[in-house]
Amino acid sequence: MSSKEKREKDKEREKEDLKEEKRFFDGKRSFSIRELEIQDLAEVYNLGETCFRADLWPMLYRGWDEYEVTTMFNTDGDYCLVAENDEFEKGMDPDDERIVGFVLGTVMSKPGTAWSYGYIVWLCAHPNWQREGVASKLIDKVVEAFVENEGVRIIMADTDPSNERAVKFFKKKGFDQERQHVFLTSNIENNPLYSNLLHKSRAQALEEQYLKKIRRLAVGSSGLAAVKNQKRKNVNSKKNAQTAKQKKSKKKKKK
Ligand SMILES: CC(C)(COP(=O)(O)OP(=O)(O)OC[C@H]1O[C@@H](n2cnc3c(N)ncnc32)[C@H](O)[C@@H]1OP(=O)(O)O)[C@@H](O)C(=O)NCCC(=O)NCCS
Incomplete structure (x- = not known):
């Protein structure tokens, strides 16, 4: 020390x-x-x-x-x-x-x-x-x-x-x-007077979870569709630009 x-x-x-x-x-x-x-x-x-x-x-x-x-x-x-x-x-x-x-x-x-x-x-x-x-x-x-x-x-x-x-x-x-x-x-789970309330609220929670999932999927797929549309538009505009270019060069050659 x-x-x-x-x-x-x-x-x-x-x-x-x-x-x-x-x-x-x-x-x-x-x-x-x-x-x-x-x-x-x-x-x-x-x-x-x-x-x-x-x-x-x-x-x-x-x-x-x-x-x-x-x-x-x-x-x-x-x-x-x-x-x-x-x-x-x-x-x-x-x-x-x-x-x-x-x-x-x-x-x-x-x-x-x-x-x-x-x-x-x-x-x-x-x-x-x-x-x-x-x-x-x-x-x-x-x-x-x-x-x-x-x-x-x-x-x-x-x-x-x-x-x-x-x-x-x-x-x-x-x-x-x-x-x-x-x-x-009282443990509501085992209480015949109220246990149905628990089952009901659990069923509701499950349903909400399921709806959330569906909503998420729907948003996801519409997003995907939007991306696809955009891609399609991009490809088309590229094609149009190319054909316009080709037409122009053909005209030049004729002259
Ligand atoms: C009950 C409790 C709050 C007492 O706290 P503490 O600071 O030890 O009490 P004090 O020193 O102020 O005691 C005052 C008097 O209460 C009595 N007392 C306190 N604890 C005692 C015990 N374990 N046995 C016998 N008498 C007791 C005594 O008369 C004491 O006076 P003395 O020491 O001159 O004989 C403490 O033991 C504690 O936190 N317990 C757990 C939580 C709880 O039970 N909270 C209360 C309900 S929310």
């Missing part, structure tokens, strides 16, 4: 020691809450993929996709917050995380009533950052925004009943009115 490499390694070790020391005294690492920005979208989506896992909570997993993040960012930007690691340095430690948690919320109002409800749609703390107060701070900030912006008085959150840590978390945050909610799903 060269002396330069050794110096860099020592520097890195020193930085790590400082981080450790800070963690030891603070007990927790430091992060800041801010609004979600466009450059965070991919990281938030990927973090959600690790949080809302199909093997643990299939309903959460099914609802989570990239459109969920981008749509909520567009429609409810004020209530989409991220927790950012204060010690993150780009390119320093490949295992270090920048975004360590997020909350995506919305406000629902019922027409004809003065009530509006703040709804915590998605909440996630990075697996390496759990029990460090990330979700707690995110909830505090989003509730603050709900109240300040829209005078919300009721906040709702939901999750799978088997998601014990989320249930414990929400209870700790004062969500004490628990109601069971039943989710039902």
Whole structure:
């Protein structure tokens, strides 16, 4: 190892020691809450993929996709917050995380009533950052925004009943009115009431595909006909020019 490499390694070790020391005294690492920005979208989506896992909570997993993040960012930007690691340095430690948690919320109002409800749609703390107060701070900030912006008085959150840590978390945050909610799903393919709809739409899609193909062929063949006509015209005009030339030279010879 060269002396330069050794110096860099020592520097890195020193930085790590400082981080450790800070963690030891603070007990927790430091992060800041801010609004979600466009450059965070991919990281938030990927973090959600690790949080809302199909093997643990299939309903959460099914609802989570990239459109969920981008749509909520567009429609409810004020209530989409991220927790950012204060010690993150780009390119320093490949295992270090920048975004360590997020909350995506919305406000629902019922027409004809003065009530509006703040709804915590998605909440996630990075697996390496759990029990460090990330979700707690995110909830505090989003509730603050709900109240300040829209005078919300009721906040709702939901999750799978088997998601014990989320249930414990929400209870700790004062969500004490628990109601069971039943989710039902139906695979339309095997549902005699609706399976015909699937067959119909598939048949329609096939028909459209077939018509597209025919249209493409028709355009192709008319194009071919046009090329052939042009070629024929070119040949004829060449022939005409040749016979005119021949006639001219014959006349000259006669003279
Ligand atoms: C639930 C979740 C958001 C909690 O995030 P977190 O940042 O670890 O939570 P906090 O550190 O702010 O915890 C605050 C309190 O909640 C409770 N809590 C959080 N995680 C807990 C756990 N695994 N077991 C028991 N209690 C827990 C504790 O009372 C904790 O306070 P304490 O650490 O002082 O005891 C996180 O585990 C997560 O991302 N889970 C996967 C996604 C999910 O379930 N989202 C919610 C539904 S959309």
